[in-house]
Amino acid sequence: MKEKICYLFFVSLLLSVLTSCGSSNAQTETENKETEQVVLTIRNPKVEIATQFEQMVQEYERQNPNVKIHVETVGGASDDFSDIIAQIAAGQGPDIFTNIGYDATKEWINYLEDLSSQPWVEKAYPDTLKPITVEDKVYGMPMDIEGFGIVYNRELFQKAGIQSIPRTYSELKVAAEKLKNIGVTPFANGYYEEWKLGYHLTSLAFAIQQDPIKFNHQLKKGKESFTTNVIAKDLLSFLDLTLQYGNQSATKTDYYTEVEMLANEEAAMILQGSWVQPLLDEEALDKSFGIFPVPLNDKANSKILTGVPNYWVVNKKASSIKKREAKKFLNWTVSSSEGQQFMTERFGFAPAFKHIKTNDIGPISKEVLNVYHTKETYNSNWFAYSSSAKREAGRTLKRYLNRELSKDETLRQLDEVLREDSKP
Structure with a gap:
């Protein structure tokens, strides 16, 4: 009888250990997924800030070592989105690209991730979101004014x-x-x-x-x-x-x-x-x-x-991990002091967000932002x-x-x- 009890105790203890190990392994696997390197691809349409944009990405990578970002800069005569339609449909397109809004939002709606819940939405000037909003859902982040x-x-x-x-x-x-x-x-x-x-x-x-x-x-x-x-x-x-x-x-x-x-x-x-x-x-x-x-x-x-010339959008067809990291990156560009500094001092952008200071955006962008606020524009x-x-x-x-x-x-x-x- 004692032998049977000992046997049952040993089996129970073994199962407990195995279960504990399994739980630990599962937790470790989850943690690994959270910290594994994620590679994002961004299509940047602004040739004027190609170098500065790369430098901003490098700063983000420094702060987020688990993320690697490849930047593809296009513009001018090369700024044609026809080449990425097939890529996105095949799951090979960029994780972050741009959309000009209005009818283009509807044209691309099947490839655009819903960004309505992102923290920057309530900080954007309201009229800047209208062109990228469909049925009360916001599908893109305004690049600038x-x-x-x-x-x-x-x-x-x-x-x-x-x-x-x-x-x-x-x-x-x-x-x-x-x-x-x-x-x-x-x-x-x-x-x-x-x-x-x-x-x-x-x-x-x-x-x-x-x-x-x-x-x-x-x-x-x-x-x-x-x-x-x-x-x-x-x-x-x-x-x-x-x-x-x-x-x-x-x-x-x-x-x-x-x-x-x-x-x-x-x-x-x-x-x-x-x-x-x-x-x-x-x-x-x-x-x-x-x-x-x-x-x-x-x-x-x-x-x-x-x-707003363009809106940053997230590829809806990308993996859940890539979409998560893409949203984090976009939010960083307008919420962190480093991102805001690049936007204003390095890019010379007139921000589309109320919370970003505009002391160092350059004389041309400052003139544009002034007339934008006075509504004396087309x-x-x-x-x-x-x-x-x-x-x-x-x-x-x-x-x-x-x-x-x-x-x-x-x-x-x-x-x-x-x-x-x-x-x-």
Whole structure:
């Protein structure tokens, strides 16, 4: 009997030990999963901050040794998302990429992780989240607030005797003539990449309409036309002015070259936005630059276009661990002192978040943020059309600049591009 009791006690003790070991092993395995190295891939569309972005990632990796981040920087002519659609569908796409919001949110909804519960949501300026919100769910984190207009060299304007920034088309032409008279090329035109023409400049043709949304819908239905629209015609006249007072081979001059011409004082103005601040800081930190609205006509109603250019989104198809780490990284960029410092001092961004101080964002971004807060701006987001339609619009305007199309042909072509985009 004693032997049986001893036997049962031994078996019970053995089972207890094995169970304890199993529980310990399971806990260890869980802990290992929590601390194992996670590799993330980020698609960064901002070529202007390629180096600074890599440095920010390195700082995050230093603080989070279990995370390794690969950055793929694209932009300009290379900024096309068609190459990653198949990758994401196959589970091989980036873990963090960007989305421009509005219709693009709906187009990509199956690949976007719901970020509504993230701590930064309540800190963002409310209107910045609208373009990336569908059925009360937030699918992206605003990158920053940017402005599009004419970036200019203040010192060259003073040297040419231009006392105030041009508010009308006629004033802009007078300013260009004054710059030309002192031997300075008024405009450095970089029209090689079509995104400036199709994404940014064409937005102005919509934003300045009396009722942009109504005009949009009427244009798609064929009840409005660029061929009879005064603002669209003014847009082409503005392009003519930049060619008249600009550099040679405008459609062969790229983004970097026009910025370099401005930085080196070979030209006084470029048609660009606040995103050029980091490049100008690298090339000409000792010079003073500003930004003013594009005056298409003589009505003095010009305003800078402002808005969120891109939203950071998390790949819904990624693993749960990668999604967790991707969210942690994005939150770190806007919540930590290091992340905020990179955003403002190193990137020159105008933050889309109320809690981030803006003392060191650079003069151009500061001007943009000031007009954004005063609401004296136009909405820069051309939300009613697909990326492919915008690219086609850019190509059409580039053909006009090359004198391959007349004004009437260009306006008709724009009508066709945009109406074709509205077909199911």
